[in-house]
Structures are given as C-alpha cells and as structure tokens.
Amino acid sequence: MSPISAVGNQGTQGYTAPEVILNEKVSQSSDQFSLGAIVYEMLTACLPYEDKLDKNLTIKRLSKLSYESALKHDPHVPIWVDGAIHKACCLEVKGRYEVLSEFLYDLENPNHALFEASETTQPEFVLKKYRLFIALSFALNVVLLLMLVR
Secondary structure (H helix, E strand, O other), X not given: OOHHHOOOOOOOOOOOOHHHHXXXXXXXXXXXXXXXXXXXXXXXXXXXXXXXXXXXXXXXXXXXXXXXXXXXXXXXXXXXXXXXXXXXXXXXXXXXXXXXXXXXHHHHOOOHHHHHHHHOOOOHHHHHHHHHHHHHHHHHHHHHHHHHHO
C-alpha cells in the first residue's frame, strides 16, 4: 500500500480534508484540500470552514457545513480565485480538481466557469457595490453623451 492511499486520521484541524478525519481513503485530492485551505488563509487570515473540521466530525455534521466565500472576509479577492479555492476545498472529493495543476492554473488565470459559480455565492454587499458601480458608470456615460451632443 502506498503512503498516499493509507487510511488514517492525521493532519491539523481546519486544514485536513474531511475524508482524512472520517478515516476514509485519502488521495492527492486530500492534499489539494489542505493547499486550498492554506491559500484561503493567506488571503483572508481565516479558514474556509473555521474550526468545524475537527476530530469530532461526523457525516451528519459534514452535511451541514458550507463554504464561506473569501470575499466575505476580503472583497478584494478576485472572484475567480475564490471560485478556485472553493473548488479545491470542496467537502466532497468528486467536486475537487482532478489534478493539482488545474487548481494552480485557475489561481493564476481567470476561469469564466468559476466566475459564474462564484456569482451565486457572492456576499450581498459585494453585489450591491457592483450594481452601484454599473449604475454610476451608466449615468456618467449618459452625461458625457449629452455633453458631446451639445
């Protein structure tokens, strides 16, 4: 048995993938979860699931957890970066990247699929700021157009 496929409860609370805590089969995807948690913490000084991923985690408690957008802590985090972290830190192994290089690529390059996925999880204050920006931009363009016509 290779060390990466070994079953066991190891790791640091908050960074450890749920399958490790639940003593299920681990894989590179478990490491991807941990890396995603580290990137999230680097950007927000928080963990994506706070302190809820502990040794007392059960499948029932796991089903009640949800990802908290990095934008809630720092609205300057690019939307696609939040989407990439969200995917890497998915509680279900199937929802994560197939290979780590895809995660790294998405962190550096805007992925429009992640834009769309993140828009549904945007904190309301970020959406309000975005809508305000659009409205102000439109109004300014109308004023400039009227000045040009005169």
